[in-house]
Amino acid sequence: MKFPPFTYHRPRSIEEALDLLAEHGDDAKVLAGGQSLLPVMALRLGRPEHIVDIGSIVELATIDVDDDRLRVGAMVRHAEAEGSPRVAERAPLLRAALPHVGHRAIRSRGTVVGSIAHADAAAELPAVCLATNAEIELRSATQSRTINAADFFDGHFTTVAHSDELVTSVRFGTPGTHHAVIEQSRRHGDYAMVGVACQLTIADAIVTSAALAFFGVSSTAVRVAEAEAALIGTDAGPEAIASMRAAVTDVLEPDGDIHATAAYRRHVAGVVAARSIHAALHNEEAAA
Amino acid sequence: MNDLTIPLTMQVNGTDHSIDVEPRRHLADVLREDLALTGTHLGCEHGVCGACTVLIDGEPARACLMLAVQAEGSEIVTIEGLADADGTMHPVQAAMHQAMSFQCAFCTPGFLMSTIALLRDNPSPTTEEIREELSGNLCRCTGYQSIVDGVETAVELMGSDR
Ligand SMILES: Cc1cc2nc3c(=O)[nH]c(=O)nc-3n(C[C@H](O)[C@H](O)[C@H](O)COP(=O)(O)OP(=O)(O)OC[C@H]3O[C@@H](n4cnc5c(N)ncnc54)[C@H](O)[C@@H]3O)c2cc1C
Ligand code: FES
Ligand code: FES
Numbered sequence: 001m002k003f004p005p006f007t008y009h010r011p012r013s014i015e016e017a018l019d020l021l022a023e024h025g026d027d028a029k030v031l032a033g034g035q036s037l038l039p040v041m042a043l044r045l046g047r048p049e050h051i052v053d054i055g056s057i058v059e060l061a062t063i064d065v066d067d068d069r070l071r072v073g074a075m076v077r078h079a080e081a082e083g084s085p086r087v088a089e090r091a092p093l094l095r096a097a098l099p100h101v102g103h104r105a106i107r108s109r110g111t112v113v114g115s116i117a118h119a120d121a122a123a124e125l126p127a128v129c130l131a132t133n134a135e136i137e138l139r140s141a142t143q144s145r146t147i148n149a150a151d152f153f154d155g156h157f158t159t160v161a162h163s164d165e166l167v168t169s170v171r172f173g174t175p176g177t178h179h180a181v182i183e184q185s186r187r188h189g190d191y192a193m194v195g196v197a198c199q200l201t202i203a204d205a206i207v208t209s210a211a212l213a214f215f216g217v218s219s220t221a222v223r224v225a226e227a228e229a230a231l232i233g234t235d236a237g238p239e240a241i242a243s244m245r246a247a248v249t250d251v252l253e254p255d256g257d258i259h260a261t262a263a264y265r266r267h268v269a270g271v272v273a274a275r276s277i278h279a280a281l282h283n284e285e286a287a288a
Numbered sequence: 289m290n291d292l293t294i295p296l297t298m299q300v301n302g303t304d305h306s307i308d309v310e311p312r313r314h315l316a317d318v319l320r321e322d323l324a325l326t327g328t329h330l331g332c333e334h335g336v337c338g339a340c341t342v343l344i345d346g347e348p349a350r351a352c353l354m355l356a357v358q359a360e361g362s363e364i365v366t367i368e369g370l371a372d373a374d375g376t377m378h379p380v381q382a383a384m385h386q387a388m389s390f391q392c393a394f395c396t397p398g399f400l401m402s403t404i405a406l407l408r409d410n411p412s413p414t415t416e417e418i419r420e421e422l423s424g425n426l427c428r429c430t431g432y433q434s435i436v437d438g439v440e441t442a443v444e445l446m447g448s449d450r
Pocket of ligand 3: 391426429
């Protein structure tokens with residue numbers, strides 16, 4: 001399928017991109033890796049009149065550490081983050097999620113920030129943002145603001161970002177000691193039917209903090225505080241896992257669709273949550 | 289303003305090209321129609337099947353999910369760039385030929401490009417790794433076993449070269 005016509009812009013600086021977004025607003029779309037925007041256009045689910053290609057803005061292609069947090073710029077591709085020792089060290093949950101995003105040929109073009117800005121309810125990286133309390137850094141021609149991940153995602157494919165704003169980078173939160181991303185999908189590399197990003201901090205064999213962020217179960221990724229509470233203060237043994245799992249199936253109210261019924265999704269949410277604890281505990285590499 | 293073409297300079301299989309393209313056209317169409325490199329196949333045109341996989345600056349990518357103008361300044365390798373000038377097949381081509389890794393062969397260019405990137409980074413992958421890395425390429429004919437066999441044959445051929 002061919003893309004509908006549009007006017008193409010290739011800004012060389014963030015300022016130039018922001019001016020274009022200010023000028024064209026709702027009629028413009030940012031093009032990063034194109035691995036979601038271009039299929040959307042091919043399928044005529046979207047027809048932007050202006051495309052602002054940020055691929056030539058060199059200053060957006062950086063990974064750095066700011067205030068002890070890993071900051072990933074808007075043109076850092078999935079594959080680059082996957083291979084970055086800094087990401088592995090500072091954001092091990094992000095590192096664990098990346099191999100689940102599509103396939104290698106998708107990850108060599110797609111960007112970390114694009115996955116977050118796109119806000120697919122079944123995508124892995126928004127859940128990583130929630131689990132690590134990431135901060136989303138936005139800029140428009142007139143202002144800059146930073147939004148906590150918990151306030152950023154508004155619904156399936158929607159965020160609180162305005163049409164004249166560029167997400168310049170995302171700062172991921174402090175890692176725990178144990179991490180895992182577990183998902184169930186129809187075919188390898190497909191979007192998950194249900195998945196979970198799990199980050200635990202364990203000190204002296206006791207869980208001191210827990211984050212469980214589920215994707216594919218709601219219109220955005222969601223954390224389940226009741227399930228996290230069931231783990232905190234425990235040894236994350238079989239009893240704690242059982243009550244955590246009960247909390248997950250109690251709280252989540254997924255919808256059914258062509259891929260899976262609601263009841264199946266709810267059941268599998270409990271299963272992946274339990275598996276994620278086992279995986280996190282047994283993944284020595286993931287220990288910080 | 290929509291119909292304007294813009295200049296594009298890229299290197300394809302070692303040859304420099306400077307052409308004018310409409311921004312809405314994807315790289316696969318430009319390779320096929322403007323450069324007559326029809327070995328890059330188009331199955332789904334929305335990123336799912338992998339038939340259009342090419343190497344962009346060494347990395348495998350979907351040529352249907354890239355505007356041609358995004359390839360500005362890039363080095364691209366397509367299936368036509370694999371064999372030597374005298375027609376000697378690339379070892380991965382020879383291996384897949386030997387293992388009969390295809391039936392209709394529509395998917396084969398994409399599998400070859402993905403396999404070349406895989407074996408460059410991981411010269412002796414396990415069967416599981418091969419299946420994982422090639423999971424983004426679909427084949428409607430073979431049931432995949434002969435393709436995995438072909439990759440394993442390539443591992444042997446390339447290993448014995450060293
Ligand atoms: C076959 C296939 C399988 C896939 N499987 C998965 C999967 O399993 N899990 C998954 O998470 N994803 C999957 N994807 C999607 C892929 O991960 C995309 O790369 C990613 O969602 C978007 O990143 P991008 O850089 O390609 O963004 P683009 O496609 O360029 O943009 C996506 C959207 O985000 C906006 N945007 C991008 N960057 C910014 C920015 N800096 N500021 C403001 N807005 C911005 C764009 O305007 C657009 O609306 C798959 C894609 C394909 C084709
Ligand atoms: S034609 Fe490009 S992935 Fe199917
Ligand atoms: S051989 Fe026919 S699609 Fe693969």
